[in-house]
Amino acid sequence: MIFMRQLIESLIDVGSGLILATALQLFVFPFFGMHPTVWESFHIAVIFMCVSILRSWAWRLVFKRY
Numbered sequence: 001m002i003f004m005r006q007l008i009e010s011l012i013d014v015g016s017g018l019i020l021a022t023a024l025q026l027f028v029f030p031f032f033g034m035h036p037t038v039w040e041s042f043h044i045a046v047i048f049m050c051v052s053i054l055r056s057w058a059w060r061l062v063f064k065r066y
Contacts, residue, residue, distance in 0.1 A: 014049060021045035 025041040036044065 014053070017052075018042075018045050018049050021048060 022038070022041045022045045025036065025044060026038065029036055029041070
């Protein structure tokens with residue numbers, strides 16, 4: 001039961017971050033002369049999300065080891 005709750009919390013965390021990042025890019029990028037479509041912004045957000053997940057995992061390994 002605890003595992004399922006942690007999974008749901010993680011999905012909500014990552015999912016809401018993906019939505020927020022996509023919306024933020026659509027708002028901020030035009031100030032820098034970039035005008036991505038929603039689909040392009042989503043893809044950019046997915047790339048950053050994957051990097052963030054890997055970074056978080058790597059730091060957990062470091063702290064777990066030391």
